[in-house]
Amino acid sequence: MTIGDARIRIPDRIAKGDLITVNAIVSHPMDTGFFRTAGGQPIPAYFIKDVVVTYGDEQVARFEWTSGVSKDPIVSFTLRADTEAPLTMVWTDSKGGVYKQSVNVAFAAA
Amino acid sequence: MRALGLSAAGLAVSGPLSASGRLLVVGGTPDPRDPEVPNEEVARILTRLFGDRPIRRGHLSLDMPAVAEDGRIVPVIIESDLPMTAERYVKAVHLIVDYNPDPHLAAYHLTPAIGQVAIQSRIKMKRTTWVRAILETSTGEVWADYAHVNVSLNGCG
Incomplete structure (x- = not known):
């Protein structure tokens, strides 16, 4: 995976009103700024600092992160699946990189 | 740091179990087991x-390993039994x-819209310490x- 590659996983079958678990991962070094290369060069801080979660038109969550979150950050959280709509996550890093991924929340036929 | 309410004498702990089976203290009295605030x-x-x-302490459970062999990847699970309704919800x-x-x-x-507080992530830790979920x-x-x-292994450099 290259920096910014992201995946969001939700259940295959969702019924309206389900409380679903959302698992997300984004590829990122999450450098703290405290490490050096083997050659002794400092590695500057470089990390995801902001994650915005949008469901349909509504911002449902926002996460503020520091370089204390592990490399290739994962996060899992729940969502009340009330409507068929895209679930979008946007990760922004400390150098202004913006990475976006979406999945479609759709209800299984009864 | 008594002004912060973190270490006053507390009452006996009792309460129902959370979804993960850990004890949640619903009464919410300050607890002598609460960690001191370590620094400014x-x-x-x-x-x-x-x-x-x-x-x-209460309505929240912070699940972490008692021993983290690799401080670069320490799992964290945060759960709460509080409602997530328009009238009253966990906002942060x-x-x-x-x-x-x-x-x-x-x-x-x-x-x-999140419906429930059940957050999982992985974090870095420099050394042995208390972790606070609030x-x-x-x-x-x-x-x-x-x-x-x-x-065991410093994960912060």
């Missing part, structure tokens, strides 16, 4: 986030690692849980 930096973070409101959960270089590690801002509700209540983690 953590004191400043707590004051900035919660002012002079008491930080009581803060994760504070006392002896990390940047103690205020993460803030999770939530809305009722939530704030839309009505201004503050609830906390703490985990003591022994770190």
